[in-house]
Amino acid sequence: MKPTVVLVGRPNVGKSTLFNRLTKTRDALVADLPGLTRDRHYGHGKSGSKPFLVVDTGGFEPLAKDGILHEMARQTEQAIAEADVVIFVVDGRQGITAHDKDIANKLRRLDRPVFVAVNKTEGMDKGVTTADFHELGLGEPWSISASHGEGVRGLVEMALEPY
Ligand code: GDP
Ligand code: MG
Numbered sequence: 383m384k385p386t387v388v389l390v391g392r393p394n395v396g397k398s399t400l401f402n403r404l405t406k407t408r409d410a411l412v413a414d415l416p417g418l419t420r421d422r423h424y425g426h427g428k429s430g431s432k433p434f435l436v437v438d439t440g441g442f443e444p445l446a447k448d449g450i451l452h453e454m455a456r457q458t459e460q461a462i463a464e465a466d467v468v469i470f471v472v473d474g475r476q477g478i479t480a481h482d483k484d485i486a487n488k489l490r491r492l493d494r495p496v497f498v499a500v501n502k503t504e505g506m507d508k509g510v511t512t513a514d515f516h517e518l519g520l521g522e523p524w525s526i527s528a529s530h531g532e533g534v535r536g537l538v539e540m541a542l543e544p545y
Contacts, residue, residue: 383431384434385434385545387542388467388469389437390458390468392482395501395502395504398423400471400499401425401498404425429539430539432542434545450510466545469488469497470485470486470496470518472498474501475509478518489524489533498522499524499537500512501526502528502529503532504529508525511525512524512525
């Protein structure tokens with residue numbers, strides 16, 4: 383069985399860009415419009431010789447109670463239930479937001495490995511950028527640039543190490 387890697391995070395942090403990079407497709411919709419990916423989106427990736435399944439989620443809205451946001455939250459929870467590994471994408475340029483903390487609180491209760499990917503760090507001091515994100519309580523944050531392809535391969539190798 384291929385391991386399933388699920389990408390979660392609040393809108394606009396770069397999940398779909400990372401999905402595209404991992405699957406080398408332009409399938410996932412990337413846009414400046416937050417929350418554009420409305421439901422789960424599956425693709426195939428390869429790390430060295432290890433194939434894996436990757437799932438892009440359309441946002442993580444733990445506080446939403448109804449309508450489209452509720453449906454997105456449900457889809458995301460289902461995707462997480464199917465995950466072998468969760469990659470929690472955050473925005474290294476924005477720093478931690480309250481929404482990131484809500485998501486982290488939820489992810490910490492999972493019985494699944496979670497890796498924090500600090501995205502958009504091209505041209506930034508990686509040590510300084512990731513330091514803040516220790517506060518999320520999900521282990522050592524990993525600095526990446528999904529759009530420039532920096533750190534992505536290493537992140538996936540680490541995440542798939544047990545497989
Ligand atoms: P999603 O809502 O989490 O799926 O985020 P998207 O993948 O749609 O990306 C949101 C915005 O962030 C887009 O304008 C992307 O081009 C931009 N973005 C994604 N990855 C990076 C990155 O590594 N560096 C920078 N500077 N921008 C990025
Ligand atoms: Mg998206």
